[in-house]
Amino acid sequence: MKLAYVFNRQLPSPAIRGGAIQLLIDGVLPYLSEKHQITIISITDPTLPQKEKRDAVEYIRLSPKSYFKEVAKIISNENFDLIHVLNRPDQVPALKEAAPQSQFVLSLHNERFSEKSISRNLAKKSIKSVQKIITISNYLNKTVKSRFPEAEKKLVTVYSGVNLSDYIPRWDPRAHVLRNEFRMKYRIDPDQRVIFFAGRLIEKKGPHLLIKAMDTVLQKHKNAVLVISGGRFYSDDRMTDYIRSLYKMAKPLKKKVIFTKYIPAQEIPYYYLMADVFVCSSQWNEPAGRIHYEAMAAGVPIITTHRGGIPEIIKDGYNGLVLRDFQNPKAFAKAIDLVLSRPEEADRLSWNGRATVESHFQYAQTAEQWEEIYTNIVRKGENIG
Helix, strand or coil: CEEEEECCCCCCCCCCCCCHHHHHHHHHHHHHCCCCEEEEEEECCCCCCCEEEECCEEEEEECCCCHHHHHHHHHHHCCCCEEEEECCHHHHHHHHHHCCCCEEEEEECCCCCCCCCCCHHHHHHHHHHCCEEEECCHHHHHHHHHHCHHHHHHEEECCCCECHHHCCCCCCHHHHHHHHHHHHHCCCCCCCEEEEEECCCCHHHCHHHHHHHHHHHHHHCCCEEEEEECCCECCECCCCHHHHHHHHHHHHHHHHEEEEECCCCCCHHHHHCCCCEEECCCCCCCCCCHHHHHHHHCCCCEEEECCCCHHHHCCECCCEEEECCCCCHHHHHHHHHHHHHCHHHHHHHHHHHHHHHHHHCEHHHHHHHHHHHHHHHHHHCCCCC
């Protein structure tokens, strides 16, 4: 098949600036490109050429200013069997009009069919223009279905994942060397207990709650340190009022809170190895949260929140702890204490987490499911409507 992937106009592909969608496509491409002719369309970046071929995949990069108009021109002149639009239902009708000869698939990675994101009329046109709508969680699937029941037959959930070979589990002998190496980088002693947060530094991700929880954690675990990794928007480390408030909140705790800023995607697997526990403090309805796949792959016990699609991935008491009292810093402190105080329980959660990724959340599995969807659409020539 001749396939095209159309990104939004925020980040380039491949994922040199980060981005969950960019990382996902980077992950599935090695599998899909073995059998199919693939073109990736994304925005320009100063460090990347406007056109290039990598590992048999063609990359086209366009200016963000006139991005979707230029995308429409490209797909109208190419005879793609299928065009996969990533997270932009608002652009699908115009793109379908530009390439009526192609079949269309839309994937959703956020609540793009909400009233705030898209008008009812445009959403209906988008649904009508595609053969399938792939969501990254059942939660996201249901949000679309609740507003647009007519979309039900087109909706299918396919989870994201990781490349498991990129992640050395923390019980592997090789992990101890890397653990010490990355701890030394931030002057963290071998006997300190590291609580690790990774994500965008915005209020709905909740890192302020973890800083607030540290007073309670330190009463029992005086050697604990909170490592906060991330920036304003992926590779964007510029300060915001909220980030300044985090630094101010952390100041009295001195060396007990460390900010790493943005970490390139290729280094993230090693940072998890520093951790004794990973905490996702999301306050919003997280569609899924790829950080959970990453932490499980690294064999790190997880504490997370009962929000959005997270409980589909993390089962409370099996491969992590899922907090319902997620607005309460003391609830985080209690869960952190449990993991740090009970090493056997922490190990059990970690092993189950790694096994969960092995069974359900690898890029190879995502690629296989996507390919099956594409094949069924192209072979059957499914009618739109």
